[in-house]
Amino acid sequence: RINALELDEIDITKVKGPKEVTVVLDERALLFNFDKSNVKAQYYGILQNLKEYIIVNDYDVTIVGHTDSKGTNEYN
Numbered sequence: 001r002i003n004a005l006e007l008d009e010i011d012i013t014k015v016k017g018p019k020e021v022t023v024v025l026d027e028r029a030l031l032f033n034f035d036k037s038n039v040k041a042q043y044y045g046i047l048q049n050l051k052e053y054i055i056v057n058d059y060d061v062t063i064v065g066h067t068d069s070k071g072t073n074e075y076n
Helices: 004-008 041-057
Strands: 011-016 020-024
Touching: none
Parallel strands: none
Antiparallel strands: 011 020
16 A cells, blocks of 8 residues: 555656656655665655555666765765
C-alpha cells in the first residue's frame, strides 16, 4: 500500500513507454549519517513505499546517488 502523503512529495515523471518512470527525491529526502553507508532508519518507510510501488507496477530500477561535501574529494 502506498502512503499518498509520501508519494505526493515524490516527483514521478514518465520518460518513455508505459513501464518507465523517473522518481526524483529531494536531495534532503534520503540521507546517511556522515561516514556511514546505511540509510537512516527514519527513511525506511519511504523506501518501503517505493519498493511496493515498484513491485506492483513491475518497474526496473536504477538508483543514483552522490557523496556529500564533507571530507576531501579523494575520501569521497
